[in-house]
Amino acid sequence: MRIMALDIGEKRVGVAICDPGERVASPVCVLPAAEVEAAAAPFRRLLDDWQPELLLCGLPITLAGEEGPQAQRVRAVAQAVAEAADLPLEFADERLSSVQAKRSLREKGYDQKAMKGKVDMIAASLFLQAWLDGRCESEKR
Numbered sequence: 001m002r003i004m005a006l007d008i009g010e011k012r013v014g015v016a017i018c019d020p021g022e023r024v025a026s027p028v029c030v031l032p033a034a035e036v037e038a039a040a041a042p043f044r045r046l047l048d049d050w051q052p053e054l055l056l057c058g059l060p061i062t063l064a065g066e067e068g069p070q071a072q073r074v075r076a077v078a079q080a081v082a083e084a085a086d087l088p089l090e091f092a093d094e095r096l097s098s099v100q101a102k103r104s105l106r107e108k109g110y111d112q113k114a115m116k117g118k119v120d121m122i123a124a125s126l127f128l129q130a131w132l133d134g135r136c137e138s139e140k141r
Contacts, residue, residue: 012031016121018132
């Protein structure tokens with residue numbers, strides 16, 4: 001099953017996808033949040049191109065493990081996007097995924113300006129990969 005991950009921010013949404021075998025997550029792109037929320041043509045094109053069967057949205061859980069106002073906003077946006085795309089929706093803990101994404105990009109030599117358009121899609125691929133790995137581990141038990 002192909003799963004599309006969305007890292008929903010106020011300005012941008014990072015998009016990642018996994019292979020049909022659910023083994024590897026790959027960053028795809030970053031879209032303006034308004035386009036994703038409105039299910040505009042660029043987001044629809046991604047859905048048509050990749051044919052996901054599930055949307056996985058990152059949920060910004062606090063370090064204390066609680067959901068704050070940001071998580072509530074993401075839940076509401078994700079639900080609307082999933083309904084517009086007519087896809088089932090699940091959530092993944094995205095705690096520290098942006099920090100990990102920035103660290104990875106810095107290690108590859110990107111400066112702050114060059115990172116701006118990439119962090120969100122890298123973060124989406126990181127929490128998608130962690131989610132896939134977690135499912136794989138639970139299936140082995």
